[in-house]
Amino acid sequence: MKNEPDLSAQIAKSIRDAIVVGDLLIDERLPSEAELSEQFAVSRSTLREALKRLAAQSLIRTQRGATGGAFVNRLTFEQAYGQQITTSALLLSMNNIDFKTACEARFALERACAPLSAQRRTINHLGAMLAEIDRQAQPGLSDEAFCASDVAFHRALVDGAGNPVLSYQLAGAIEAIEPLMNMITFTTRSRDQIVRIHTEIADALTAKDAPRVDNLLADLATYTAQLGQSVADAKKRCRKKQLL
Amino acid sequence: MKNEPDLSAQIAKSIRDAIVVGDLLIDERLPSEAELSEQFAVSRSTLREALKRLAAQSLIRTQRGATGGAFVNRLTFEQAYGQQITTSALLLSMNNIDFKTACEARFALERACAPLSAQRRTINHLGAMLAEIDRQAQPGLSDEAFCASDVAFHRALVDGAGNPVLSYQLAGAIEAIEPLMNMITFTTRSRDQIVRIHTEIADALTAKDAPRVDNLLADLATYTAQLGQSVADAKKRCRKKQLL
């Protein structure tokens, strides 16, 4: 019952540590696969598996050709967003997180941005939000498109805080819960109600009225939680009926 | 100038999508490497590189032996914490995020938890916080240990909100900024000041006084930002001196 990790995992950890502590700088080229496999005394295949592990975490990128090789990759906010959203979505779905918990976390985080956003939002942010509200008010909009627009609206609100770290942290919370919100899209949601609240939020942000934004987000949280609850109740009734 | 991703990346994406949409269930065994390499019409090495990519994201785990193979892995909060902290730390260090921005994000997020924590914190959370405060007050404590205890204190505060999703989202914010806070540890920080605020926070949480917790966190944010500013100023003066 040996429980040592793979050689490829060990090597990946070794290189990852070198990147984290700064022994390898951004855009620096790693030695070639041939050299590295000699250094670590493993075959090229094993070493390549280690490099693929690092590539999967966006820690390195590879180029083919004469001057190619593996380079330490600057982790962009874009890449980090993507990873966070995937991880968060899987975490929620794989651990049976109930809607109430996810919803509570999401709005708690978003409300943390509200005061900053009320203070710093630019014309661009307000414009983006109003554009999304217009889209949401269109009658023919599909459920998917409405949901995407909803996400874009809240994304603009968060970005309005002008803090990229905050935007990154929020990406997971907002975009990963989108699938959960889809659960209730087809049943009891009132688009008018949501558009109304969104409009008021945009107004409050325009007026830089932070407390009002906070109150409105609280309203939205309550409304969303209610929808989730009613769907859950409906499901329970449905199950009972089936049992009879 | 072909720009297609590797076969291993394509295959990894294909399997990852199958997991995300639920075609592959948790703990389900994937076909053997031999079967998969036949299905995707690639060699076993290429397929293995794809599997390593997935393993790097904790999406699968592998077992050796007769009944072994690759299994869809339940992503635990623990694993997700770890990934988030690594990603956040790299994101901050690789993009030259200034202390002010990171600090602002961190405290904005933590303050989002404060009302919930004031309401729901248990004896255990309060006990953990008091224990950390005691440790922080010990004279002989090393800077690293003080910093770790500081993180543990805030972690307990966040966990007090009783929302695992929130705790997960905050893990990155709090633990990734620890290295940044170390920057200022050795210079101007007053442990007494911090212990005093921590004590007051614990008192306020005991009394379930949410607004007071919020105010105290704001104080701590201000104090920390000041420290960061003073260190930055000192550095600037130092550079100027060197130029003369």
Added chain:
DNA sequence: TGCAAAAGAAATGTCAGACATTTAAACATC
């Protein structure tokens, strides 16, 4: 019969070597 040891089978882990493809630089030709 019962049980422990040995053999077998199936899977991943590792290695070695070959060939394909891409890319940039060096070279040659006009």
Added chain:
DNA sequence: GATGTTTAAATGTCTGACATTTCTTTTGCA
């Protein structure tokens, strides 16, 4: 000097072999 060709270096892919781990099956012995 511009342009096309060759060459070299690197990653990407394939094949086949062997090592190791782990469970199952069989065998052998008391």
